[in-house]
Amino acid sequence: MNQHFPATAKIPVGTPERPEDVVRLTGLKRRFGATPALDGVSLAVQKGEILGIIGRSGAGKSTLIRCLNGLERPDSGQVFIEGREISRLGERELQPLRRRIGMIFQHFNLLSAKTVEDNVALPLKIEGHPRAERLARAAELLELVGLSEKAKAYPASLSGGQKQRVGIARALAARPALLLSDEATSALDPETTRSILALLKDINRQLGLTILLVTHEMEVIRSIADRVAVIDAGRIVEEGPVWSVFADPKSAITQSLLGGIRPQLPAEIARRLTQGAGTEAILKIDVAGEAARGPLLSDLAAAVPGSFRLVHGGIDYVQRQPVGTLFLAVPAADAIHLEQVIAFLRAREARVEVLGHVASFA
Known part of the structure; x- marks a missing residue:
């Protein structure tokens, strides 16, 4: 019953066709x-x-x-x-x-009067498959989603997570x-x-x-x-x-x-942030890949004379790649030192933004 449709329409200019x-x-x-x-x-x-x-x-x-x-x-x-x-x-x-095309929904959309296995098998019933074949496929999919023991149960007896697993199994029924x-x-x-x-x-x-x-x-x-x-x-x-x-x-x-999931400047510091004068400049530094793997701050301290402080941030991994956001406080009085810090970080392929200035909060 499954079909793979051949291409029948012209591909628009500038949109390359990829068989995959x-x-x-x-x-x-x-x-x-x-x-x-x-x-x-x-x-x-x-x-x-x-x-x-x-x-x-x-x-x-x-x-x-x-x-x-x-x-x-x-x-x-x-x-x-x-x-x-x-x-x-x-x-x-x-x-x-x-x-x-299989579809899974926010609110599950299961039929309350049908058992779990019949809900899963419903797309195959609509296609006209014999009942034995439908139930065999439903059993296979319920095992895949970890709900084999619930085949004869009704949706009302299931938790939200179990209902969604049934929804996923149903979406896969017609391959x-x-x-x-x-x-x-x-x-x-x-x-x-x-x-x-x-x-x-x-x-x-x-x-x-x-x-x-x-x-x-x-x-x-x-x-x-x-x-x-x-x-x-x-x-x-x-x-x-x-x-x-x-x-x-x-x-x-x-x-x-x-x-909500990347480090943000702490609210206490953010409230005191100004675009005018202050004793410290607050830098936001975004790093990824090789720049996030190395000892960035240790290298900065060794390469650029003068002080700075890490006030917040961290390194996380996304798709096995390190991705980080750091917030540094750098003395604002020495403009040359601040420029050197920014130049060093950018040379390491970090994205640097001066968020503003604060009075010292040490």
Whole structure:
């Protein structure tokens, strides 16, 4: 019953076709009245990749998901799934395509009157598979998600995390090429969220499944995604490997979304920060890769005479790459010393920003 659609549409000039792209969007636009929900979105997701799409409420995430599964028609632009342009297909033509796309939801969407195994097997029932085949596939998937013992249970008896595991198993029933996750962990507590994300990552590794993960939580992106695209006001404002975007966020919205999980200047110091005179300059230093692996501050102390103090910060690992933010207090009276500190750090490929000045708080 599964189908792999051949490419049947011309590829727009400037958008190279890659056979490994499971999803490719080009110039996607969708308006609701005067409001642009999508404003020229172009994006690709490669086979076996986990792409995270993050943005605040109203940024366009839900409309993007609905365009991908054919529930929403873009006003212009193209949606390619496995090489086939789908945005103008009729409902009958869309049905086999939708079987190539699994979907997991924030609120699970399980049928309360059906057992767990019947919920998982439902897509296969819709396709017309025999009951024995459906139940065999359901048993296989329930073992994959760690819920074999719950096959005969009903959703009301399950925890939120168990319900989401059933939802994941159901999404995999028809052996999709693409799994769409729409805020799938937003209704779960942090511990359960971690277990669901670990399961998705494991499924990605075992099955080579392509996953497009839509969320408003940067911690979710950090935990599971290979690459991230930041959407704001219907536009992709930033895109790249997760560690790279974490290390050097370019857009204001990305910096804001990262605020909860990257070190921030302590509030006590931030309240006293001024752009005028002060005894100490406060520097924010962002480092990644080799610059974050080495003894940066020890090397600074050895290379540049004079004092400085580490007031806050730390090094973390994202996709096995070190990513750090440090805050230094440097005496402001000696302008030459301050310039030397900044020059040394920038020579080590650190991004340095002078946040302002404070009176000494030692």
